[in-house]
Amino acid sequence: MVFLIVSPFLAAVLAAWFAGRYPHRAGWLAFWPAVLTVLFGIELQRTAASGGRLLEFPWAPSLGLSFSFNLDGLGLLFAILIAGVGTLIVLYASRYLGGHSQAGRFYASLFAFMGAMLGVVLSDNILTLFVFWELTGFTSFLLIGFEHERPAARAAALQALIVTGGGGLALLAAGVLLTDVSGTASLSAMAAERAFIVASPFYGAIAGLVLLAAFTKSAQVPFHFWLPNAMEAPTPVSAYLHSATMVKAGVYLIARMTPILGATPMWTTAVTVAGAATMVIGAYRAVQEIDLKRILAYSTLSALGVLTMLLGIGTSHTIVAALVYLVAHAGYKGALFLVAGAIDHETGTRDITLLTGLRRAMPITAVAGGAAAISMAGVPLTLGFVGKDATYEALLHANGWSPWLLILIVLASILLGLAGLLAGVLPFRGNVALVKDVHEPPWPLWLPPLVLAAGGLLVGLAPAILNGPLSAAATATAGVPVDVSLSVWHGVTPTLLLSVLTLAGVGITVAMRGPLRMRSWNPRAGSEDVYRGALAGLDAVSRVIGPTLHSASLRTYVMVIVTTVVVLGGTALLLDPSFGFAVPLTNITVHDVLIVFLIIAGAISAVVARSTMSAVLSLGTVGYGVAMIFLSFGAPDLAMTQFSVETLTVLIYVLVFRHFRELGPLSPRLVRVRDALIATGVGTFIGGLVLSIATTETAPRLREYFAEFGPTLGRGRNIVNVILVDFRAFDTLGEITVLATAAIGVRGLVRFAASDRRNGSRVSPITSPIFRTGARLLMPLLLLFSVFLLLRGHNQPGGGFVGGLVAAAAFALYAIAFGVSRARRALWVRPLTLLGVGLLLALASGLVAVLRGRPFLTASWFPGPVALGTPALFDVGVFLVVVGVVLMMIFSLAEDS
């Protein structure tokens, strides 16, 4: 069954292929929704007899997400409408689009929409309901904007997406709140928590958000404006999305939430008022339009208003009335849209002032239009009559404002009846055909509306066949058992009198429709202006904010970021009660003071330096100073790494900085003062931060863990190295990958430069014999030392990083003495190879564990007295990567022409 629900998504893929391949046989695609309709029908019969059932498939159980589907009466009723009308629409579209070159795209969107819609009405999990809900919005965006060459279609699609998508976000928020309050994401389980939800302080927010979603989707006032604009869509889409299915998703949501959130004063008032307003406005606007589809769009608005209002009142009678009305409306409104499409297709216009006398040319279409129109007007023996009858009956028996609502709905029904006649009968009446040369359309264009319209008439004769399904649906909506018994004739009752009154009203308004249309109000005013204004406002704001924040200037970004950090962080620091201004100055030795003095002097000298060389040397001084700090405070590994890195850094600086010469100030004095103030602020903040952290006692859990398990689990005595190559080896793997990427980037940049510049100076080797002899002697010693560092690193200060740096320094020294080409020869392999082999080695050392069924990078040890295992292999990988990275950078920079 779950497969059936999601099968339209699969069909979407197949349809894209099939309709692209056989554009004239696309009608065959209607087969699948037809099958679905029948299967859902069988399921509904079963449900009516033995109650709904729940199907659940976990998706992300830890998030409370599951694909669970609730096959109850309400969901299945909608599902049948979706699949059934969908069948007819696919058939219709196969001719309407008539071999359109993009037909594949159309059917793919249409089927995906169908799947999303089925997901909405059958989901039991509120979060998956949201996902499907947004999918309907997205696919309808694609469908409304199908003819995306036209700006109007694009604008309408975007508007529908923004309005309904915004509502969708409200639904997500509501879903999260509901799940939080009720403790379950299952809609069927929430109904049991109703008392708790309604009493919760979040009830108002939840109900408001749910209604926002429902009202935007079902185009209730004041969010109604998008629906008439969505008539830019191809007519089959309008018929499907904007009359029979999508716009009713909001109505569905209200119905689905009624047992969970309904029957509170807030809910009843909001839903009833919005519905009644939409009903009246839609009906009034419908009869002022002259475009067939816009007439139908506004009348659909009005019908959605009726449904919403009935659900809002929320008695079991009004719920039943809403469901009957829903089914009847899907039939006649779908038929009228399709008739309008057929007329448009044959005559090329939808202007009712031009369309007359089509009866002779399009007799079958005329029959379909007429049948649908009389059902819409509520002529007895039609399903439209049964729906209206049930509505009047229910309102006569409801309390509160129902007398007023009754007056309004009678008036709206009169106008709706007129609208139906305008769209379904008027174009065919009369003897003069203004548009010449019109023929009956091919059967796929008249059969679907005829089926829908005839269905309305036939069921109207024997409405009792709906009793079972509607009872099941009404029971699911009301939350209590409801027994529906529909019949054609109740005897002479007040309800019948109202129906007669309505029909008389329709007759009178048909006679005076001319004057009525004259009295129209400005059709552009209202909430759509608010929408446009809001969009224009957002545009204006982003036009101002965008360039201000995104100035494309690094300095501005840095200033904004550091100022923010200093102000926010500094405030937090000052407000922190544990932060004292007592500066710990104990435990200081003379050479500490000297080192810190060296660092500070280096930093200041780097700032004021006028030549690049002195700046580089100042930076080097700072680096060596920091290394000495490391040495003084029990970090020999760091000190060694820092010393070697600092040496290589200075070398790279010298190689590059020979292109930059002077460093005189460019900015005006005022700017420099401002920057100095910002920099001082940052420095002060950082100083405070160091004091604050360093004087805070933290739990030594991590330190103790590593100290205890380093020698046992990690089998190494140098805890820093054990952390790097074993406990946190995954981090290290990431870091050497970053290094490798940086080196390849450097090489690429240099080569890129070399290809477009020929002249320039290579770095010439230092030819001094003493230096060369020294280098020749020193290199093997350094290499030996680097291997020594690597090998002992697990137990004594050293390791792959330091070893690699020292080895690279050895080759760099050789390159300085004898030139890069000789150094390359001495290296034997290319740095790129070293780098690659190193990375692979590190990776392979981790995969050993995977092969043995352990997590990636878990250490494996060879038996024996010496601790030899994959971490050692990993460290060799690090070593090779570091050598490769450094040499790749230095060689390519030194060769740079």
Place this chain on the structure above:
Amino acid sequence: MEGLLALASGVLYAAGIYLILRRRLAQLIIGLGLLSNGTNLLIFAAGGLTRARPPVVPDGANALMDRYADPVPQALVLTAIVIGFGLLAFSLVLAHRVHATAGSDDIDDVGRER
């Protein structure tokens, strides 16, 4: 002692930020170098300072005993030093390319080229 290191990393940050706010490419890179040194010092000092033994288990012992330096910030700083080196080298070469292409080491000139 924390006071002295706080001073040192504060000065390094201040000098680094000041240089990053300059218009010359070369100064930007030098500033980056100072900043990365300052950060390493910050992490190191934040981990707590001790003149005690390095976190290396002596021969014959099975675990670190008595007072020893915290290995966790050391492991962090060690990789940070090497990564900082890679970053510095890359940005140096990038700056060099920009300089060669734009014919100026003034960032504002480079921006105007577009």
